[in-house]
Amino acid sequence: MIGVKAPRVVVIGAGSTGCAIAHDLALRGLYVTLVERAGVASGTTGHNQAQLHSGARYAVNDPESARECIEENRILRLIMPEVLELNDGLFVAICEEHMDYRSHFIKACEACGIPTEEVPVVTALKMEPWLNPLTIAAIRIPDGVFDPYRFCLSFLATAQKNGAQIMTFAEVEGIDLNKGFVRVRSRVSKEIRDLPADVVINAAGPWAGKVACLAGVEVKLEASAGVMVTIGERLCNMVLNLLVPPGDGDIIVPQRRTSILGTTSWEVEDADDIPIPPGHVEEIMKIAEQLIPAVRKIPLKGVMASARALVLTDEGGRGASRKSAIFEHSDLEKAGFFSIIGGKTTTARGMAETLSDKVSARLSIQANCRTRSEKLASYRKATLDWRFPE
Amino acid sequence: MSQHREVQLLLNVRRNERWQEYSVSVPEEGYLLDALESAGRQDPTLLFRHACHHASCGSCGLQVNGRERLACITPVIELSRSGKPVRLEPLRNFPLIADLVVDLASLLDAFERVGLPPIRQAEPIYTKVVDEDDNSGFTRFEDCIECGLCVSSCPIVTTDSQYEGPATLAAAWRLICEPRGHPAGIAASEANDEQGLWRCHSAFECSEVCPSNVDPAGAIMRLRRWVLAGMFGRTASKKGGL
Numbered sequence: 001m002i003g004v005k006a007p008r009v010v011v012i013g014a015g016s017t018g019c020a021i022a023h024d025l026a027l028r029g030l031y032v033t034l035v036e037r038a039g040v041a042s043g044t045t046g047h048n049q050a051q052l053h054s055g056a057r058y059a060v061n062d063p064e065s066a067r068e069c070i071e072e073n074r075i076l077r078l079i080m081p082e083v084l085e086l087n088d089g090l091f092v093a094i095c096e097e098h099m100d101y102r103s104h105f106i107k108a109c110e111a112c113g114i115p116t117e118e119v120p121v122v123t124a125l126k127m128e129p130w131l132n133p134l135t136i137a138a139i140r141i142p143d144g145v146f147d148p149y150r151f152c153l154s155f156l157a158t159a160q161k162n163g164a165q166i167m168t169f170a171e172v173e174g175i176d177l178n179k180g181f182v183r184v185r186s187r188v189s190k191e192i193r194d195l196p197a198d199v200v201i202n203a204a205g206p207w208a209g210k211v212a213c214l215a216g217v218e219v220k221l222e223a224s225a226g227v228m229v230t231i232g233e234r235l236c237n238m239v240l241n242l243l244v245p246p247g248d249g250d251i252i253v254p255q256r257r258t259s260i261l262g263t264t265s266w267e268v269e270d271a272d273d274i275p276i277p278p279g280h281v282e283e284i285m286k287i288a289e290q291l292i293p294a295v296r297k298i299p300l301k302g303v304m305a306s307a308r309a310l311v312l313t314d315e316g317g318r319g320a321s322r323k324s325a326i327f328e329h330s331d332l333e334k335a336g337f338f339s340i341i342g343g344k345t346t347t348a349r350g351m352a353e354t355l356s357d358k359v360s361a362r363l364s365i366q367a368n369c370r371t372r373s374e375k376l377a378s379y380r381k382a383t384l385d386w387r388f389p390e
Numbered sequence: 391m392s393q394h395r396e397v398q399l400l401l402n403v404r405r406n407e408r409w410q411e412y413s414v415s416v417p418e419e420g421y422l423l424d425a426l427e428s429a430g431r432q433d434p435t436l437l438f439r440h441a442c443h444h445a446s447c448g449s450c451g452l453q454v455n456g457r458e459r460l461a462c463i464t465p466v467i468e469l470s471r472s473g474k475p476v477r478l479e480p481l482r483n484f485p486l487i488a489d490l491v492v493d494l495a496s497l498l499d500a501f502e503r504v505g506l507p508p509i510r511q512a513e514p515i516y517t518k519v520v521d522e523d524d525n526s527g528f529t530r531f532e533d534c535i536e537c538g539l540c541v542s543s544c545p546i547v548t549t550d551s552q553y554e555g556p557a558t559l560a561a562a563w564r565l566i567c568e569p570r571g572h573p574a575g576i577a578a579s580e581a582n583d584e585q586g587l588w589r590c591h592s593a594f595e596c597s598e599v600c601p602s603n604v605d606p607a608g609a610i611m612r613l614r615r616w617v618l619a620g621m622f623g624r625t626a627s628k629k630g631g632l
Contacts, residue, residue, distance in 0.1 A: 040441065045441075047443040050446070085509070085530050087530075147447070169488075188488045276419075276420075302462055303419070384495075
């Protein structure tokens with residue numbers, strides 16, 4: 001149980017990062033309140049491509065992210081099996097050009113500790129009957145599929161079990177670090193209250209800049225949007241990737257009885273308003289067709305776009321690392337203020353661990369991270385309240 | 391590059407005790423959720439729930455012109471055809487939180503009670519089935535996305551909230567078909583009690599509105615046959631439910 005004197009932390013944002021942080025800090029015995037302006041996973045996490053990364057995709061260009069992915073991938077299999085479809089993934093070569101990348105790819109995976117297995121083409125076509133019959137090589141890697149919404153709910157359910165309070169439809173109106181509170185307005189009851197905080201954590205994804213502004217500090221990030229196309233049939237058992245350096249539209253993620261194709265990448269100004277640019281759906285279909293020629297025969301089920309928050313580097317777009325960054329903004333103020341941006345849903349738990357270590361240090365509390373082995377509660381146990389915590 | 395065309399929609403949204411109209415413009419290949427998000431930008435006080443935008447999370451269920459739908463996969467082009475305002479209301483048979491947001495906790499509690507594991511064995515994904523065992527190693531999520539559309543559409547739940555309802559009964563049938571180490575007896579007795587499968591009046595609304603291929607009405611009918619066969623000491627086929 002949480003002591004009355006436990007330090008108070010307010011986490012802003014119920015995406016994968018915020019939910020994993022709420023879980024980690026609640027497990028360390030802190031009094032956690034998570035506030036979310038809309039529903040759980042209503043931002044970047046909710047509409048992502050649902051790929052549990054093995055890291056293989058990043059092995060060649062960004063080995064650090066790749067190592068992080070495979071480590072987290074292994075942990076998530078242990079702690080949240082009920083929100084994962086674990087059928088592995090295939091990297092598929094269709095032409096000689098792809099074959100040039102093959103040995104490079106396998107070596108890089110090996111160096112990052114990502115197991116690879118060359119699957120004979122005949123076997124691959126038996127496992128994946130819709131796969132392009134021109135396939136000349138297939139490499140199996142431990143990718144998977146998750147349900148991003150349930151992913152967040154599992155963390156929340158466990159955090160709640162450990163005393164955390166979750167408040168949805170709660171807009172942050174102001175952050176006062178000197179007095180140590182976060183001003184929150186319930187979008188349901190319209191009531192405004194100040195939630196006391198020893199530490200405030202900004203996990204608002206592409207909206208992190210706006211949240212930081214409320215505390216009078218600046219966070220720079222790039223909102224990079226991506227389009228995903230869902231078709232109304234499942235055409236593969238495993239996650240299919242083209243055996244090429246990471247590019248647009250080169251992944252098909254099966255989920256339930258659908259397939260999610262994607263994605264693209266371009267910079268957007270407003271993460272709340274992302275119209276689907278003309279041509280993107282066609283571009284995605286054209287590349288997905290290389291993996292599974294039948295994709296065009298299946299009716300579209302939905303088209304979506306969301307913005308990822310990328311850490312600003314000199315390069316932009318896919319050149320930039322998908323790594324996360326943590327900024328500690330305050331040292332003299334009464335309340336600590338941290339922003340965490342970037343990263344992937346797959347690595348959310350690891351990001352939460354790094355951040356929570358810093359929060360523990362700031363609060364001078366001795367508490368080790370326990371989220372690596374703590375099995376999460378059922379996502380169905382999460383209570384989505386909109387009321388202020390008692 | 392295709393010509394970018396917009397459609398104009400008039401959304402008539404039930405907001406607690408009153409109705410409010412929103413005029414929005416959405417790309418013609420867009421979905422009702424895009425229209426709702428546009429209304430939400432005009433009026434940040436409008437509340438609705440959404441997450442995945444592709445019928446996987448089950449959070450954007452609502453009534454569209456009296457019919458249960460997921461906003462994220464309802465094409466706007468279909469709604470613009472009549473030229474009439476689109477009537478949007480929250481799901482029925484769940485406690486209202488505000489505007490289009492309802493509390494689905496009772497549904498999730500029921501799923502926990504029945505104990506349906508969210509992961510199932512995958513069936514062969516191709517139509518030209520060669521050998522059913524080919525796919526034996528693969529798994530996938532259960533079809534049910536736990537969105538509550540079937541519960542909202544069920545006329546029996548509307549008249550008596552004690553009734554187990556279509557989602558729970560479909561979950562019980564899935565568990566009987568594929569027990570995965572769980573005792574099917576719990577699901578069976580839950581389904582067969584006085585608030586269970588015999589109360590269904592075969593309106594089939596649940597299967598009509600299900601956005602995720604669950605066919606709860608079919609599951610209830612198969613459950614009845616299975617329970618009856620058990621009573622008379624015969625074995626019934628589970629086929630058709632798998």
